[in-house]
Amino acid sequence: MSMSQEKNRPLLEVRDLGIAFATATGEVQAVTDSNFTVMPGETVAIVGESGSGKSTSALAAIGLLPSNGRVNSGQIIFDGEDITHASEKRKVKLRGSQIGMVPQDPMSNLNPVWKVGFQVRETLKANGLPSKDEDVARVLSQAGLPDADKRAKQYPHEFSGGMRQRALISIGLSCQPRLLIADEPTSALDVTVQRTILDHLQTMTDKLGTAVLLITHDLGLAAERAQKVVVMYKGRVVEAGPALQLLRNPRHPYTQKLVDSAPSLASRRIEVARARGEEVDDLLAEHPQTAMQSALKQNFVQVQDLTKVYKLRGSWGRSEDFTAVDQVSFSIPRGTTTAVVGESGSGKSTVAKMMLGLEPITSGSIVFDGQDVARLRGKEMFAFRRRVQPIFQDPYGSLDPMYNIYRTIEEPLRVHGVGSAKEREQKVRELMDQVSLPQSMLARYPNELSGGQRQRVAIARALALNPELVVCDEAVSALDVLVQAQILNLLAELQHDLGLTYLFITHDLAVVRQIADNVCVMQKGKLVETGSTDSVFENPRTEYTQQLLAAIPGAGLITAG
Amino acid sequence: MPENNIENNDAAGRGLDPEARGREAAVREVRDTADTPAGSHQKDIGGPSAGLMMEHFVADATTTPVAETDSRSAEGAPVSLWRDAWRQLRKKPTFIIAALLILLVIVVALLPQLFWTENPSAASTQCLLENSNGKASAGHPMGFTAQGCDVYSRVIAGTRASLMVGLLTTIGVVVIGGLIGALAGYFGGWIDGVLARLGDVFFALPLILGALVVMQLPFFKAHRGVWTLVVVLVLFGWPQIARIMRGAVVEVRNADYVVSARSLGVSSLGILMRHIIPNAMAPVIVIATISLGTFIVAESTLSYLGIGLPPSMMSWGNDISDAKDAFRSNPMPVFWPGLALSLTVLSFIMLGDALRDALDPKARKK
Numbered sequence: 001m002s003m004s005q006e007k008n009r010p011l012l013e014v015r016d017l018g019i020a021f022a023t024a025t026g027e028v029q030a031v032t033d034s035n036f037t038v039m040p041g042e043t044v045a046i047v048g049e050s051g052s053g054k055s056t057s058a059l060a061a062i063g064l065l066p067s068n069g070r071v072n073s074g075q076i077i078f079d080g081e082d083i084t085h086a087s088e089k090r091k092v093k094l095r096g097s098q099i100g101m102v103p104q105d106p107m108s109n110l111n112p113v114w115k116v117g118f119q120v121r122e123t124l125k126a127n128g129l130p131s132k133d134e135d136v137a138r139v140l141s142q143a144g145l146p147d148a149d150k151r152a153k154q155y156p157h158e159f160s161g162g163m164r165q166r167a168l169i170s171i172g173l174s175c176q177p178r179l180l181i182a183d184e185p186t187s188a189l190d191v192t193v194q195r196t197i198l199d200h201l202q203t204m205t206d207k208l209g210t211a212v213l214l215i216t217h218d219l220g221l222a223a224e225r226a227q228k229v230v231v232m233y234k235g236r237v238v239e240a241g242p243a244l245q246l247l248r249n250p251r252h253p254y255t256q257k258l259v260d261s262a263p264s265l266a267s268r269r270i271e272v273a274r275a276r277g278e279e280v281d282d283l284l285a286e287h288p289q290t291a292m293q294s295a296l297k298q299n300f301v302q303v304q305d306l307t308k309v310y311k312l313r314g315s316w317g318r319s320e321d322f323t324a325v326d327q328v329s330f331s332i333p334r335g336t337t338t339a340v341v342g343e344s345g346s347g348k349s350t351v352a353k354m355m356l357g358l359e360p361i362t363s364g365s366i367v368f369d370g371q372d373v374a375r376l377r378g379k380e381m382f383a384f385r386r387r388v389q390p391i392f393q394d395p396y397g398s399l400d401p402m403y404n405i406y407r408t409i410e411e412p413l414r415v416h417g418v419g420s421a422k423e424r425e426q427k428v429r430e431l432m433d434q435v436s437l438p439q440s441m442l443a444r445y446p447n448e449l450s451g452g453q454r455q456r457v458a459i460a461r462a463l464a465l466n467p468e469l470v471v472c473d474e475a476v477s478a479l480d481v482l483v484q485a486q487i488l489n490l491l492a493e494l495q496h497d498l499g500l501t502y503l504f505i506t507h508d509l510a511v512v513r514q515i516a517d518n519v520c521v522m523q524k525g526k527l528v529e530t531g532s533t534d535s536v537f538e539n540p541r542t543e544y545t546q547q548l549l550a551a552i553p554g555a556g557l558i559t560a561g
Numbered sequence: 562m563p564e565n566n567i568e569n570n571d572a573a574g575r576g577l578d579p580e581a582r583g584r585e586a587a588v589r590e591v592r593d594t595a596d597t598p599a600g601s602h603q604k605d606i607g608g609p610s611a612g613l614m615m616e617h618f619v620a621d622a623t624t625t626p627v628a629e630t631d632s633r634s635a636e637g638a639p640v641s642l643w644r645d646a647w648r649q650l651r652k653k654p655t656f657i658i659a660a661l662l663i664l665l666v667i668v669v670a671l672l673p674q675l676f677w678t679e680n681p682s683a684a685s686t687q688c689l690l691e692n693s694n695g696k697a698s699a700g701h702p703m704g705f706t707a708q709g710c711d712v713y714s715r716v717i718a719g720t721r722a723s724l725m726v727g728l729l730t731t732i733g734v735v736v737i738g739g740l741i742g743a744l745a746g747y748f749g750g751w752i753d754g755v756l757a758r759l760g761d762v763f764f765a766l767p768l769i770l771g772a773l774v775v776m777q778l779p780f781f782k783a784h785r786g787v788w789t790l791v792v793v794l795v796l797f798g799w800p801q802i803a804r805i806m807r808g809a810v811v812e813v814r815n816a817d818y819v820v821s822a823r824s825l826g827v828s829s830l831g832i833l834m835r836h837i838i839p840n841a842m843a844p845v846i847v848i849a850t851i852s853l854g855t856f857i858v859a860e861s862t863l864s865y866l867g868i869g870l871p872p873s874m875m876s877w878g879n880d881i882s883d884a885k886d887a888f889r890s891n892p893m894p895v896f897w898p899g900l901a902l903s904l905t906v907l908s909f910i911m912l913g914d915a916l917r918d919a920l921d922p923k924a925r926k927k
Binding site for chain 1: 616617618619620622625627645817821822824825826831840
């Protein structure tokens with residue numbers, strides 16, 4: 001074999017791969033006829049929604065399918081060797097030294113009872129590499145962990161999420177594998193951390209010449225980080241090709257939908273169009289400016305010096321104060337969407353809870369339509385609850401699994417004693433129409449619905465009492481990209497039709513760009529910047545906001561086109 | 562609106578013609594080399610391998626149709642947790658056997674006259690000493706006791722008392738233990754502390770020892786019977802259920818649907834009764850089913866020790882106790898009530914196991 005042939009040989013080649021899972025209801029084909037290749041040193045991204053088979057395909061390559069899964073057709077060829085049905089011994093040999101893995105959730109993938117250094121050493125030992133303290137420290141510091149020798153002696157719970165992911169990357173790369181499989185490596189992390197981690201991962205793999213198979217749900221991120229993108233849908237590869245070509249000229253209907261809907265890309269498109277002075281038609285948020293609304297321009301909700309202090313249990317029974325929300329002031333005009341953006345721990349969810357009257361306010365005030373929320377008691381509070389309703393992040397957790405859909409949506413009406421049984425049924429049916437769910441679904445239970453459908457039910461329940469303010473706490477974060485776009489659309493439509501006011505709590509600036517009129521950026525409990533969405537995005541005044549904006553994946557991808 | 566077409570506001574539904582896409586599908590084209598990425602994060606794609614291998618693959622759109630976003634077929638009957646559990650259970654042999662046996666035991670307890678050859682407690686029935694320790698004969702399939710009574714009829718007649726004690730104790734334990742556990746778990750803080758310590762006190766007392774002491778108290782001594790025995794067993798049995806209920810409630814307490822209910826203005830008690838307890842019941846029901854068997858055993862043990870049901874009442878425990886003296890010469894009067902006891906207890910435990918498998922979502926995932 002000549003030298004050039006050797007170089008042109010793919011490192012990983014997946015041919016007509018089929019994977020089936022044995023389940024209680026029979027065999028389920030998770031992956032069908034999938035093909036993709038990874039060349040040495042290349043970064044390939046597999047993009048798809050949950051259940052598309054993207055992780056399953058990658059796990060099969062490393063021989064880590066769950067016990068009820070099996071490859072039932074096709075081949076997996078690693079560096080010329082067919083490892084589809086390789087012996088366990090051979091697979092163990094390949095793992096670590098040839099194929100490394102960075103798992104998705106840094107919180108659960110480090111063993112909490114062992115020191116981080118020990119866990120790195122384990123990997124080094126297993127692959128027959130030197131595993132002295134200094135080797136461990138070197139590996140950790142290569143992953144960008146400061147004070148590595150000290151850090152190695154700490155336990156995972158002493159690490160932040162970003163540091164844990166660095167530790168996992170260092171474990172994955174410690175034996176200098178030729179292929180690194182990164183399964184949603186940064187999905188659980190804040191955007192700014194995500195960016196530094198991915199940057200670092202890229203530098204490291206470039207230096208080592210490691211090929212990366214990146215699995216992600218974010219097309220913008222995939223296109224930014226990989227040369228080649230493979231789009232999977234319902235267990236099949238529907239499109240594969242050079243990242244930019246695929247992004248600018250998607251051919252398969254699914255890819256086209258995906259490109260249209262990805263929030264990071266959509267928000268970029270808005271930026272680009274604005275820069276060119278064009279009106280954007282795929283702007284999701286409607287900004288109704290009716291006469292009525294301008295007349296009502298008075299501030300609907302006024303938040304003044306809002307502060308929340310939690311007492312943490314310190315040592316020896318002393319309590320320490322922790323200020324979760326620190327002197328936050330902003331106002332929400334009626335009929336608009338105000339987004340509160342921040343990373344985890346910024347206090348944004350605490351603001352939402354206080355707005356809903358679920359957490360007592362330490363100091364400061366929330367004035368809702370002229371009423372001080374903190375002073376509401378008994379009947380007044382009950383009446384207030386009717387006017388302010390929440391929609392939560394997790395559509396799997398926010399619906400009582402024992403209630404069918406009808407009972408779920410009827411509950412607010414029953415609790416507030418609205419109408420007779422007949423009238424309530426009428427109202428529930430209207431609400432189902434409003435959120436575009438079929439009437440036939442009323443008798444079903446939440447576990448039978450998809451994520452988006454559940455979120456629609458949650459929206460219908462929130463709207464049952466004709467509230468004026470809806471607090472959306474990460475309402476679309478747990479949904480697949482296309483579903484997310486649909487739900488955002490639905491929320492915008494409902495706002496237009498019903499004149500709702502939204503307080504939108506999110507970590508995702510890309511979503512903010514699509515839906516919000518005003519933005520409040522929070523960092524560590526403090527409000528760092530506030531203003532209209534356009535002004536904040538076009539002219540961010542604080543460094544933190546600039547960082548957040550720069551961290552939206554896909555920068556330069558659309559502009560270049 | 563068609564039934565299965567759930568979404569109507571498709572974000573990207575503009576002008577996709579699947580057929581047109583299908584015609585140009587499966588096009589493989591070599592990458593346009595002029596289209597070099599310009600992004601700041603892009604790796605430099607040079608090298609001999611890159612250009613050659615990168616082709617644009619598009620799957621045939623007709624074989625990979627794009628379904629409606631977020632649609633899910635809505636066929637078949639609605640499935641609640643219980644209906645789903647029932648679907649699984651009815652296919653399980655252990656469940657079927659256990660359920661049939663329990664059904665039989667219940668019928669025997671309710672209508673013993675259908676089964677016995679003679680009513681052992683009726684005045685007309687006399688135990689004849691000439692039959693003492695007699696072997697099985699026609700009409701007396703299980704032989705006779707030392708007193709010359711028909712074992713079969715006594716086993717049938719003893720079912721009611723044993724089952725009553727088991728059922729009533731279980732109901733009492735679930736209600737009292739469940740309530741205490743739910744309150745402790747839901748309110749937490751000092752209420753939890755007090756109730757948990759109280760439970761620990763009773764948990765630490767061995768059931769038999771505790772029952773021995775309590776049953777010696779004058780009041781209990783004077784009123785021995787099913788109800789006093791149930792009271793004693795509940796007194797020492799509730800902490801187990803309370804602990805399980807507490808754990809289940811703590812798990813459910815912070816669920817988003819509970820927060821949703823709170824922000825609807827549902828009262829604390831309303832949330833506890835309507836949302837939290839129904840969702841926390843599954844593990845309690847499982848444990849209660851299993852412990853129903855152990856309460857029947859406890860009744861027999863206490864009766865055997867002479868402090869359970871009064872000797873005048875017919876129960877399996879009393880029968881075993883009576884027959885123990887003649888055990889070496891005639892073990893059958895011990896064997897038959899013992900077998901009835903074991904089968905009943907076993908079937909309740911089997912039922913509990915099957916229920917656990919069906920109700921535990923983690924076990925179901927396998």
